[in-house]
Amino acid sequence: MPTITLPDGSQRSFEQPVSIADVAADIGPGLAKATLAGKVNDTLVDASTVLDNDATLAIVTSRDDEGLHLIRHSTAHLMAQAVKQLYPGVQVTIGPVIEDGFYYDFAFERTFTPDDLTAIEKRMAELAKEAFPIVRSEIARNDAVKFFTDLSEEYKAEIIRDIPEDEVLSLYEQGDFTDLCRGPHVPHTGHLGHFKLMKVAGAYWRGDSDNAMLQRIYGTAWASKKDLKAYLHRLEEAEKRDHRKIGKQLDLFHLQEEAPGMVFWHADGWTIYQQIEQYMRQRQKEEGYKEIRTPQIVDMSLWEKSGHADKFGDDMFAVKSEDRSYAIKPMNCPCHVQVFNQGLRSYRELPLRLAEFGSCHRNELSGALHGIMRVRGFVQDDGHIFCGEDQIQEECSTFIDFLHSVYEDFGFTEVIYRLSTRPANRVGSDESWDKSEKALADALDAKGLDWKELPGEGAFYGPKVEFSLKDCIGRVWQCGTIQVDFSMPGRLDATYVDAKGERQTPVMLHRAILGSFERFIGILLEDHEGKMPLWLAPNQVRIMNITDKQQDFCKKLEKTLTDQGLRAQCDLRNEKIGLKIREATLGRVPYMLVIGDKEIESGQFSVRTRDASEKGPMDLDTLLSGLKAEITSRGRNPLEG
RNA sequence: GCCCAUAUAGCUCAGGGGUAGAGCACUUCCUUGGUAAGGAAGAGGUCAUCGGUUCAAUUCCGAUUAUGGGCUCCA
Numbered sequence: 023m024p025t026i027t028l029p030d031g032s033q034r035s036f037e038q039p040v041s042i043a044d045v046a047a048d049i050g051p052g053l054a055k056a057t058l059a060g061k062v063n064d065t066l067v068d069a070s071t072v073l074d075n076d077a078t079l080a081i082v083t084s085r086d087d088e089g090l091h092l093i094r095h096s097t098a099h100l101m102a103q104a105v106k107q108l109y110p111g112v113q114v115t116i117g118p119v120i121e122d123g124f125y126y127d128f129a130f131e132r133t134f135t136p137d138d139l140t141a142i143e144k145r146m147a148e149l150a151k152e153a154f155p156i157v158r159s160e161i162a163r164n165d166a167v168k169f170f171t172d173l174s175e176e177y178k179a180e181i182i183r184d185i186p187e188d189e190v191l192s193l194y195e196q197g198d199f200t201d202l203c204r205g206p207h208v209p210h211t212g213h214l215g216h217f218k219l220m221k222v223a224g225a226y227w228r229g230d231s232d233n234a235m236l237q238r239i240y241g242t243a244w245a246s247k248k249d250l251k252a253y254l255h256r257l258e259e260a261e262k263r264d265h266r267k268i269g270k271q272l273d274l275f276h277l278q279e280e281a282p283g284m285v286f287w288h289a290d291g292w293t294i295y296q297q298i299e300q301y302m303r304q305r306q307k308e309e310g311y312k313e314i315r316t317p318q319i320v321d322m323s324l325w326e327k328s329g330h331a332d333k334f335g336d337d338m339f340a341v342k343s344e345d346r347s348y349a350i351k352p353m354n355c356p357c358h359v360q361v362f363n364q365g366l367r368s369y370r371e372l373p374l375r376l377a378e379f380g381s382c383h384r385n386e387l388s389g390a391l392h393g394i395m396r397v398r399g400f401v402q403d404d405g406h407i408f409c410g411e412d413q414i415q416e417e418c419s420t421f422i423d424f425l426h427s428v429y430e431d432f433g434f435t436e437v438i439y440r441l442s443t444r445p446a447n448r449v450g451s452d453e454s455w456d457k458s459e460k461a462l463a464d465a466l467d468a469k470g471l472d473w474k475e476l477p478g479e480g481a482f483y484g485p486k487v488e489f490s491l492k493d494c495i496g497r498v499w500q501c502g503t504i505q506v507d508f509s510m511p512g513r514l515d516a517t518y519v520d521a522k523g524e525r526q527t528p529v530m531l532h533r534a535i536l537g538s539f540e541r542f543i544g545i546l547l548e549d550h551e552g553k554m555p556l557w558l559a560p561n562q563v564r565i566m567n568i569t570d571k572q573q574d575f576c577k578k579l580e581k582t583l584t585d586q587g588l589r590a591q592c593d594l595r596n597e598k599i600g601l602k603i604r605e606a607t608l609g610r611v612p613y614m615l616v617i618g619d620k621e622i623e624s625g626q627f628s629v630r631t632r633d634a635s636e637k638g639p640m641d642l643d644t645l646l647s648g649l650k651a652e653i654t655s656r657g658r659n660p661l662e663g
Numbered sequence: 664g665c666c667c668a669u670a671u672a673g674c675u676c677a678g679g680g681g682u683a684g685a686g687c688a689c690u691u692c693c694u695u696g697g698u699a700a701g702g703a704a705g706a707g708g709u710c711a712u713c714g715g716u717u718c719a720a721u722u723c724c725g726a727u728u729a730u731g732g733g734c735u736c737c738a
Contacts, residue, residue, distance in 0.1 A: 222666085222668090223667065224665065224666025231734075238733070279730085280729095282728085387735080387736065388729085500737080501738070568697055596696095600696090600699060
């Protein structure tokens with residue numbers, strides 16, 4: 023006779039085995055209605071699951087994260103049911119839950135149109151209204167294969183064949199639709215309703231580009247209408263922060279057809295870029311890096327020697343001249359080794375840290391390009407640390423601190439950490455891999471960082487840590503990285519003389535903090551919605567006159583500010599002050615000085631911010647020192663008043 | 664590279680088989696106005712490129728290129 027322990031510690035005993043739904047009903051009719059599933063001894067199961075032994079049970083409703091997950095998963099099934107009804111020739115494949123929603127991949131001889139999506143959505147709503155019970159059953163492997171083969175569901179049959187022998191196969195049936203699924207699901211389709219189909223996209227079967235292209239329908243689903251609305255609103259707001267939109271609005275950069283994936287930086291965009299470069303240059307110097315510069319175009323033989331021609335060949339832009347073949351460099355590492363190789367190196371020079379703002383070109387697949395986040399021509403804040411094996415751990419640790427300090431100056435606190443470990447195709451001994459993977463993992467652990475392992479995702483020459491940031495709609499972009507490389511120094515004959523006078527091959531650490539200027543600026547723009555912090559803002563102060571009478575004063579004020587190193591400019595147009603303020607605000611200029619007779623007479627300035635707040639009034643000296651403090655503190659000491 | 668969509672004025676977009684439309688921006692004039700849009704006039708487009716269908720194509724069809732959303736790949 024089962025005794026059920028609930029999360030609050032209370033217990034309920036039953037004469038006979040009971041389902042989770044029964045327990046919920048026993049507690050109250052409201053809960054019974056809201057029950058989506060149960061967590062039995064920490065395992066999520068269907069509400070229909072019968073408990074015949076003592077257990078701890080948490081009832082899952084749409085208020086729980088697990089409940090929302092179930093809603094999304096069941097909505098994916100609901101969509102598959104609707105699609106099968108509307109388009110009987112479709113084959114279903116898989117339909118998992120993703121962030122904010124779900125997708126389902128279908129095989130169909132024609133493509134789904136936006137009209138199809140509308141029809142599917144409508145049918146889904148109808149099916150939800152019917153409140154079909156979603157019923158679980160178990161099936162033997164052979165029966166399952168036959169079941170789906172009879173339905174001409176070849177993809178499903180293939181999935182079943184790949185499921186391990188010892189695993190129980192379960193089916194979920196709702197109305198006329200049955201799907202192979204591990205579950206659990208909500209009790210009936212009536213629990214579903216707050217969803218929207220978002221888009222159709224192509225997706226390879228099993229994520230392999232050699233396989234057939236399926237059609238993936240993405241949807242979003244929520245526990246309530248309010249949540250759905252809030253999500254759609256959030257998306258809309260996020261789109262306003264899109265770096266491509268802001269880049270155009272603020273006249274920062276453009277791209278054009280003749281140079282796909284390569285950025286034309288405009289004056290204001292280039293100012294931001296320059297500020298970042300100068301900042302990084304200074305920081306790297308402080309961290310003991312030597313800045314170097316290496317060629318854009320290098321003979322193919324070097325790329326063959328380094329292994330890039332083999333592994334990276336298709337991505338390189340090739341150049342021919344006088345019967346020689348060159349490649350425009352896709353990365354800087356081999357060039358840095360050439361610098362290392364000049365002269366005889368001593369162990370006393372290690373770790374040798376070389377840095378370069380290295381312009382790289384990669385012939386990325388046309389479909390991979392994305393604004394300035396993913397381009398073909400970009401500049402890395404690249405650096406290579408040549409060191410001994412015993413120095414790896416400390417160099418990694420120091421680097422992570424350095425990276426954090428830089429990210430903090432830019433206002434980034436949410437960093438995603440991932441460790442990519444040995445791929446199937448690799449060079450170097452297992453011993454080296456063990457050592458370097460451990461060095462990276464230890465460096466992360468020592469700082470108490472929450473990191474995820476990506477097994478098999480490492481570079482062919484070594485494991486790497488990726489430091490990623492999110493864009494405005496939550497897409498994750500790798501920015502910083504540190505990679506241990508036991509291979510390239512040897513391939514390119516790098517050696518140093520150790521304390522015993524013997525030649526040794528150094529280890530090479532590849533590292534970047536920003537990743538690429540292009541991507542990092544893209545993320546920065548989205549993160550700040552174009553409102554760059556004062557130290558990065560291309561236009562820091564806008565001085566505007568009320569009437570022509572104040573022109574000369576404004577010009578003098580502009581010179582005073584620019585002489586102090588501030589990026590200030592006048593707006594002396596014959597326009598009303600309201601318009602000038604509007605344009606400066608839309609232009610995300612941090613501070614505005616409105617100059618009329620009053621200000622000239624009193625020498626006191628009220629400062630208007632781009633967020634429409636007022637600072638001051640203050641005199642010129644206070645203003646100047648306040649602005650400088652904000653700039654040198656990188657926003658930590660904002661202008662007061 | 665693959666799947667889908669899109670490409671009209673500097674920008675944001677509407678339109679539609681029969682010599683192209685709006686708002687903003689731009690130019691000129693009037694206005695000298697105190698914290699998010701003052702008024703008037705003017706100028707501006709081989710409707711992405713190349714083919715096809717048609718008496719006629721910017722509009723329909725196809726290809727190409729680029730862009731957007733995915734997939735694959737990647738900083």
